[in-house]
Amino acid sequence: MQTKSYDSTFCGSVPLHQINLIQPYGILIVLQRSDYKIVQVSENIGEALDLPPSEVVNTPLARYIPDSQLEQLQKRVNEGIVETVPFTLSFSSKDYLVLMQINGEAVILEMEAQSTPTAENSFITIYQQLKYAMAAINAAPSVEDACQIAAAQLKELSGYDKVMVYQFDKDWNGTVIAEDSVPEMEQYLGLTFPASDIPKQARAMYLKNPYRLIPNRDYVPVSLYPIINPITNAFTDLSGCNLRSVPAVHLEYMRNMEIMTSMSCRILKDGQLWGLFSCHHRTPFYLPYEGRAFFELLSGIIAARVISLAYKEDSDEYADLHNIHAKLVEQVYTTNDLPQGLLGHDTNVLQLFNASGAAMVFNKRMESIGNVPDKHALKDLLLWIRSTAEKGVYQELSLPAVYEPSVQYAKNASGLLVISIQPQKGDFLVLFRPEVIQEVKWGGNPDEAIRFEKDNIQYHPRNSFSIWQQQVRNTAVPWRETELTMAEHLRNFILEYIVKAMD
Known part of the structure; x- marks a missing residue:
């Protein structure tokens, strides 16, 4: 049984950008870029x-804020330095x-009442806390340790x-x-x-917004x-x-989940969503912008440490x-024999690829080492590989899912790494990995993640997050990027070697 993909097509198609409503912890203003008139x-x-x-729409923003602040806003728009960089606007003292973004001819302002600085959130206090967290994370010996330190620090600092x-993971679970x-x-x-x-379009929004x-x-x-x-004569895109x-x-x-408050903050690796900080609270709780900025900073530090490790x-x-x-x-050069040099010594391809077995066909000669299917099964498998093989290097992590006869020997050969040598001649080097039975602990039954009502339109999330265990069989441990590079x-x-031998 392979791990099933639970990335719902339905959930991934819900048009979140067309939600024409906001949460009441802030105020939203839409300006016309050409003259900074308030249009929405x-x-x-x-x-x-x-x-x-009704009395605010179609009036100039200049009526409500100091001239110096309007000039600062216009400068940011003209320079294109707008997204995620906050600034202050004063309305009625x-x-x-304010966070600003430009969407075509519209300038969108998101405003939150600014909190009064206290001893707890003064710059020097936050800086000291950040330096301590940075030092602890950068000293962590593993990704898990770095993340645990960050979780503990952020819980203490955020409340x-x-x-x-x-x-x-690769399937977005x-x-x-x-x-x-x-x-x-x-x-x-x-x-x-x-x-x-967290369906596809919600994940995509974390590339735009650092937090939710x-x-x-x-x-x-x-x-x-x-x-x-x-x-635009349409709903404003609030994505x-x-x-x-x-x-x-x-x-x-x-x-x-029995929570009243949630916040999530992205963790990016190489420009892609690697993970999230996810925060829960049992009662309503508003984290001021300063606290959210702390999460943003630590998410960058975590990402840097993850990449470094x-x-x-x-x-x-x-x-x-x-x-x-x-x-x-x-x-190979000492023996002048390709299969013998790769498979016939104490140092062999099994160590190079952390494999349990290997087989090689070269010039109609087949050699094998370690745990491989029996001779007839191996010949059939190699014929199938020849008929379906891609050029270069590729892996199959659940061979029984794509080649049914392999169920018989899945215990020893659930994973397959194919190195195509001369596929038109049937020459391949094939590495095997055994089945690794995995117990996946899900937060609730993933097959019940979405429950539709009888009309097949209205739907609900699952209501239980109790541990639901799934046993994954006929699947091998993936080859790492370094091993795949070495295969190339x-x-x-x-x-x-073949070209030189032909000269």
Whole structure:
């Protein structure tokens, strides 16, 4: 049984950018870029201007803020330095922290009332806390240790009941690899959550927005006025806005988890979403921008440490593999026999690829070493490889899923690494890995992640997050990137050797 993909096509197609509502912890203003006239506002604009929306729309922003602040805003727009860089605007002598983005001819301002600095959130205090967290994370010996330190630090500094680090796999399922929590909350460390919990379009938004905040799941959404954006004659695209309202199904998901507040902050690796900080609280809780900025900074530090640890691990492994590769090259030239040099000595391809078995067909001669299928099964498998083989190097991690006869020997050969030598002649080097039975602990049954009502339109998230175990069979441990790179190097050497032998 292979790991199933739970990245729901349905959930991934819900148009989140068309949610024309915001959460009430901030105010939204849409400006016309050409003249900075206000063309659309959230209906809670009265909190800032003490005016109804109808009297604010079609008036210039310059009427409400100091000239110096308008000049600063225009300068940022002209320079293109807008997204995620906050600044202050003063409305009726009240200061608001503003995040700005440009969407075509529209300039969107998201405003939150600015908190008064205290001893706890002064620059020097936050800087000291950040330096301590950075030092601890950078000293961590593993990715898991670095993430656990970050979770503990962020829980202490933010005041959330729980902070988790959630890492995505290749199928976008997420596993909790670090957690710090008050004892009263359910523990999720080690549990895997299906990809449909954070579907494709929601994940894509983390590439635009560093974080997602829901201070109170029972909030009353705030409409925009007018409903249709007069610049685009459509709903305003709020996909880049932190204030954007949340689909009802997500609020139901929070209710089923028995949490009132959630916040998640991205962790990027090589420009892609690697994981999330995920925070939960049992009561309504608003984390000011300063606290969210701390999460952003630590997410960058975690990402840098993850990359650093991965590179060091790869570098150390590559050095070891390079030494084995050099020995194999020497053996091939010493024996002047390709299969013998690669398979016939104490140092052989099994060590290079951490494989349990290997078979090689070269010039109609077949040699094998270690745990491989019997001779007849191996010949049939090699014929199948020849009929389906891709050029170069590729792996199959669950051979029975693509080649049914291999079920009979899946225990020894669930994983397959193919190095094509001369595929038109049927010449291949094939490495095998055994089945590794995995127990995946899911946070609730992933097959029940979405429950549709009888009309097949309305749907609900699962209401249980109790551990649901799945046994994964007929699957091998994947070959690492360093091993696949080495397979390319070995293939290049073999082809060079063949060419030289023909001269």
